[in-house]
Amino acid sequence: MGNVISLDSILGLGELKAPAESTPVAASGCSSSSCGSSDGPADMDPAVWEKVKNHPCYSEEAHHYFARMHVAVAPACNIQCNYCNRKYDCSNESRPGVVSEKLTPDQAIRKILAVAQEIPQLSVIGIAGPGDSLAAGARNTFATFEHLQKKAPDLKLCLSTNGLALPENVERIAQYNIDHVTITINMVDPEIGRHIYPWIFYKHKRWTGLDAAKILHEQQMLGLEMLTARGILVKINSVMIPGVNDTHLLDVNKAVKARGAFLHNIMPLISDPAHGTHFGLTGQRGPTAQELKVVQDACEGGAKLMRHCRQCRADAVGLLGEDRGEEFTTDKIEAMGEIGYDEEARRTYRDHVEAERAGRHASKEAAKAEVQETVGAEAAPILIAVATKGGERINEHFGHAKEFQIYEVGPSGAKFVGHRRVDQYCEGGSGDADTLDGVLAAINDCAAVLVAKIGGCPSKSLEAAGIEPVDRFAFEYIEESALAYFKDHAERLGRGAVQSRAGQDAVIRTGALTARRA
Amino acid sequence: MAYKIKSAECTVCGACEAECPNIAISFKKGTYIIDPTKCSECEGQFDSPQCASVCPADCCVPA
Ligand code: SF4
Ligand code: SF4
Ligand code: SF4
Numbered sequence: 338m339g340n341v342i343s344l345d346s347i348l349g350l351g352e353l354k355a356p357a358e359s360t361p362v363a364a365s366g367c368s369s370s371s372c373g374s375s376d377g378p379a380d381m382d383p384a385v386w387e388k389v390k391n392h393p394c395y396s397e398e399a400h401h402y403f404a405r406m407h408v409a410v411a412p413a414c415n416i417q418c419n420y421c422n423r424k425y426d427c428s429n430e431s432r433p434g435v436v437s438e439k440l441t442p443d444q445a446i447r448k449i450l451a452v453a454q455e456i457p458q459l460s461v462i463g464i465a466g467p468g469d470s471l472a473a474g475a476r477n478t479f480a481t482f483e484h485l486q487k488k489a490p491d492l493k494l495c496l497s498t499n500g501l502a503l504p505e506n507v508e509r510i511a512q513y514n515i516d517h518v519t520i521t522i523n524m525v526d527p528e529i530g531r532h533i534y535p536w537i538f539y540k541h542k543r544w545t546g547l548d549a550a551k552i553l554h555e556q557q558m559l560g561l562e563m564l565t566a567r568g569i570l571v572k573i574n575s576v577m578i579p580g581v582n583d584t585h586l587l588d589v590n591k592a593v594k595a596r597g598a599f600l601h602n603i604m605p606l607i608s609d610p611a612h613g614t615h616f617g618l619t620g621q622r623g624p625t626a627q628e629l630k631v632v633q634d635a636c637e638g639g640a641k642l643m644r645h646c647r648q649c650r651a652d653a654v655g656l657l658g659e660d661r662g663e664e665f666t667t668d669k670i671e672a673m674g675e676i677g678y679d680e681e682a683r684r685t686y687r688d689h690v691e692a693e694r695a696g697r698h699a700s701k702e703a704a705k706a707e708v709q710e711t712v713g714a715e716a717a718p719i720l721i722a723v724a725t726k727g728g729e730r731i732n733e734h735f736g737h738a739k740e741f742q743i744y745e746v747g748p749s750g751a752k753f754v755g756h757r758r759v760d761q762y763c764e765g766g767s768g769d770a771d772t773l774d775g776v777l778a779a780i781n782d783c784a785a786v787l788v789a790k791i792g793g794c795p796s797k798s799l800e801a802a803g804i805e806p807v808d809r810f811a812f813e814y815i816e817e818s819a820l821a822y823f824k825d826h827a828e829r830l831g832r833g834a835v836q837s838r839a840g841q842d843a844v845i846r847t848g849a850l851t852a853r854r855a
Numbered sequence: 856m857a858y859k860i861k862s863a864e865c866t867v868c869g870a871c872e873a874e875c876p877n878i879a880i881s882f883k884k885g886t887y888i889i890d891p892t893k894c895s896e897c898e899g900q901f902d903s904p905q906c907a908s909v910c911p912a913d914c915c916v917p918a
Contacts, residue, residue: 412868472870541908543909
C-alpha cells in the first residue's frame with residue numbers, strides 16, 4: 338500500500354495550507370489557464386463541466402483528486418488492431434486491452450463495492466475491455482451497469498469502444514445513464530486504416546483490407562454523431578503511430594471536433610517485440626516525447642486535447658498514475674464476506690475538494706500576475722518535471738516516483754502537458770545507476786524537477802545532466818510553485834547563470850505501471 | 856461435420872460463444888468447447904463458420 342495517498346493526508350495538507358479567503362466558486366471569472374487545465378469552466382459549457390469536473394480522465398484538475406476503476410468484464414473483441422495481441426497477458430504490462438483477471442458481472446459488482454468502501458476518492462466506473470466493451474452483444478457490459486445503477490447510483494459510468502458496434506448500442510447506452518463514452522479513432526481515411534486494422538468482424542462476416550477500414554470508419558462517425566446528438570459526452574482516443582497516422586491525426590482532430598467530441602486524447606503507440614503485436618514484430622516504433630507534443634500542440638485549437646491519459650489497463654484501480662488492482666483480486670474480495678455500501682465518505686470528500694478548488698483559482702491568478710510583472714509576457718516557456726502523489730501538490734520523494742508529471746510553465750501560466758513513467762530510482766533504500774539513467778532520459782527536456790525530497794547522489798547526476806533538482810517547494814501546490822520557479826529561472830537565464838534546454842528531447846517509456854513495485 | 860477449438864491457442868475471450876447460431880459453444884473447465892452434435896459448420900445459416908470468423912487467435916478449425 339506504499340504508494341497510496343490516504344484521504345487523511347489530503348485533507349490534512351489542505352488544512353495546513355488553507356485556501357485564500359472565500360473566492361466565488363469556479364463557474365465564472367476564471368480564465369482558462371488559471372483553472373490549471375485546458376478544460377476549466379471558462380471555456381467549457383457549464384453543463385459539460387458539471388458532468389466532468391469529478392471525472393479523473395476528463396478533467397485535468399479532477400485527475401489529481403478522484404479515482405477511477407475499470408472492471409474487466411468484456412474479453413471478446415470484434416476487430417483486430419495491429420498494436421494489440423490479446424493472447425499476451427502479463428501483469429507487468431500497462432496498455433489498453435491488457436488485463437490479468439477477467440471478471441463475471443457478479444464478481445465485478447462485488448469488486449466495485451469493496452473498492453468503494455476502501456477508496457472514498459472513487460467517482461467513476463468504466464468498462465474498457467480487455468476486448469471491446471460492445472463486442473459479443475455487449476452482454477456483460479450492460480449486465481454490470483444495470484446492477485451497478487441499482488446498488489451504487491452515485492458512481493458515474495463510462496465505457497470505451499472501438500466504435501464498430503456503437504450505432505446499434507446507442508439506445509441502451511442512453512438508457513443506462515452512461516454519460517461518457519470513449520471511442521478509439523485512429524484514422525478518418527480507410528487508406529490509412531488498412532495499415533492499422535487487418536480485419537473486422539461485422540454482420541456475420543470477417544472483412545479485410547480497405548473494406549474493413551471503410552466499415553469501421555463509417556460506424557465510428559455514425560456512432561459519434563448519434564451519441565453527441567443525445568447529449569452523451571464523447572472522448573476520442575487516438576494512438577499515434579509514426580509514419581502511419583502521425584500527421585493524419587490533425588484531420589482526425591478536425592473530423593471529431595466537427596461531430597461534437599469534447600475531448601481528444603492522443604497517446605503514443607506502445608510497441609515492443611516482446612508483446613507479440615504486429616507492430617511490435619515489424620519493428621514499428623512509438624513516438625518520442627517531442628514528436629508526441631508537436632502533434633498534440635498542432636491539434637490544440639481543434640477538439641480539446643487531453644494529456645494526462647495514462648493508457649490504463651482494463652482493470653486499473655485508483656487515482657490516475659497508480660494502480661491498486663492487486664489489492665482487490667477476486668480471492669481477496671471473496672474473503673471479505675458481506676460488503677456494505679455507504680455514500681457518506683465519498684460525499685464528504687467531494688465537498689472538501691470543492692472548497693479547496695475554489696481557493697486555488699485565486700492563488701494561481703496571483704502567481705501568474707507576479708510572473709508577468711517581473712518577467713514580462715514575452716519570455717519563452719520551459720518544461721519542468723514534478724513528483725506528486727496527487728492532490729495537486731509536490732509531495733513525492735524523487736526516489737519513490739513512478740512517474741513525473743510534466744508542466745509547461747511561462748508567462749501565461751503553468752499547464753500540465755504530460756507524464757513520464759519511470760522505474761522507481763530508490764527501491765529498498767539504495768539507488769541504482771541504471772534506473773537513474775532511465776529517469777534522466779525520461780525528463781531530459783525539462784529544466785528542473787520539483788520534488789518533496791531528494792538524496793545527494795541523484796542530485797549531483799541531475800545537475801550534471803543540466804536538470805536542476807528543486808526541493809524548496811516541498812508539499813506546496815504544483816502550479817503556484819512552478820510559476821515561482823519560472824520567475825527565478827527566467828531571472829537567472831537573463832544573467833546567464835543557467836542554460837536554456839530548448840530543443841532537448843526525451844524518451845517515452847512503454848513499460849509497466851503496476852502496484853507491484855510499491 | 857463440425858468445428859473444434861484448439862484449446863492450447865484459445866484466449867478464452869468468448870467471442871465465438873456469442874456468435875454461434877446453434878448454441879454449440881460453451882465454457883467448460885476453464886476453456887471453450889464446441890459440441891459436435893450441435894455444430895452445423897453454420898451451413899445454410901451464414902457464408903462462413905461464425906466462430907472461425909470472429910476468433911482473434913484463429914483457433915476454431917474443422918474437427
Ligand atoms: S479494439 Fe482493443 S481489444 Fe480489440 S483488437 Fe483493438 S486494441 Fe485490442
Ligand atoms: S461452426 Fe458455426 S455452428 Fe459450429 S460452432 Fe462454429 S459458429 Fe457454431
Ligand atoms: S473466439 Fe477463439 S480465442 Fe475466443 S474463446 Fe472462442 S476459440 Fe477461444
